[in-house]
Amino acid sequence: KNAPPGPRGLPILGYLPFLDKNAHLTFVKLGKIYGNVFRVYFGSRLVVVLNDYDAIHEAFVKNAEIFAGRPPDINFKEKPEDNLGVISNDGVFWKQHRRFILTNLRDYGVGKLALEPMLLTELHHFIEVVKTKNGESFAVKQLLNNSLTNNINILVTGKRYEYDDPTMIKMLQLFRKAEMLFPVLTVFALFPWLSKLPGADIILKKKQIKELIATFLSIVGDTIQQVKVDYKDGQQSNYIHAYLTERLSRLQADASDNIFSDEALVHIVRDLLVAGTETTATSLHWGLFYMTLNPEVQRKVQDEIDRVIGQERDPSYNDRTQLPYTEATIMEIHRMVSLVPLSIAHRNTKEVFIQNYRIPKDTMIIPNLWAVHRDPKIWGDPENFRPERFIGMNGQVMKNDHLIPFSMGKRACAGEPLARMEMFLYFVSLLQNFTFVPPDGKMPTLEYYPGFVRRPIFQLVCAKPRK
């Protein structure tokens, strides 16, 4: 009764055979037929899709506590002890770990000027390497991964790696393998039951995924062991040290408190490294394509940077109030990219009504962030790359609540302040130093691989030095 409407699927398979490999596009079409809260069946599992801003806001903000759950099986977990990370967990474990991550990142100066020197040091290394390309075309993603993984590594483990350090090389190989497996990992995130079918080992590369996860956890485990060597009681100089201190003080207060544990630490560090590298690196990758494709926008951003910062001084996060057009361009990149188009699935922990539809307890909830960012009712001309849409009459940045690349509510991206700082400093520094032109005379295409992160298929950029 009062269930959301939705298409009929096939027996057993549900709507699965009718989904585009980019499910967000299928959902936009279904939204036009069934409205912006509709249901589909993935196999026998009920899924409710929230397909516009109002529906997502009503669920994730107005009913934040109820929608803060995650489906228990979305993250390729075979045993309960595989579920010790922060991204795919919920309940008390998730709440306490999430709070600890947010407090820690804030304490290390994330989102504030205190973090800037660290980010700028890493950024200088990155810019110097881009300069060595001498205006020739090159694949930038690997380098972005190098640099952005260093930022999150310094915060979490206290370590920075040279780009040719064996640990860095090993980590980046894993990121590359993970990227290749994104399409199948997404299949498992949405249809976990498929992993139990005969043939999943081969067709869905289950074995490779298991190996990848095991190798990643083992590298993280080794790193934690190294970081522990110089740990002294009470130290908080990086996330791992702070975690050990917190665990100790909890145990002193209550010997049975096992929420903070050695095993959980490995999974959480893994989550932070993965979430903190791939996302910002891919957003910047797209950003450079949009600059290549829109030279007049690039010129305006560069003029603004030259006027406010000049060619010599490093950018500062404080400059953003003086760089409205640059800020607006970064916002437009986030909107066009919609990096995680279907975010990460949520679960409602109680029965609830959204837009008068009854959503039974424990339903898998998918917010279509892509649909919000391409909604013509909000943006008018959503297909056009037009930073001016974020500039008000007074020439200042005009925030728009409908821009939600980090999602909304209690589960919104825990790294948003870090990502915003990185996006600003890297983008400004890149355009201060280089002009991006079509590599080998070819315009980048905007095609992307299927998967929960929209990754461009085109790889090359060409960075012409400006000085």
Ligand code: HEM
């Ligand atoms: C442009 C960059 C980024 C984008 C677009 C992005 C986007 C997202 C989105 C859409 C989610 C899911 C939110 C939800 O479930 O409703 C998420 C979760 C998360 N992100 Fe990010 N993210 C970015 C960068 C980062 C960085 C740099 C970190 C590093 C700490 C990070 C850490 C996390 C974590 C830990 C979660 C899980 C939060 C939870 O489940 O409570 N992200 N992110």
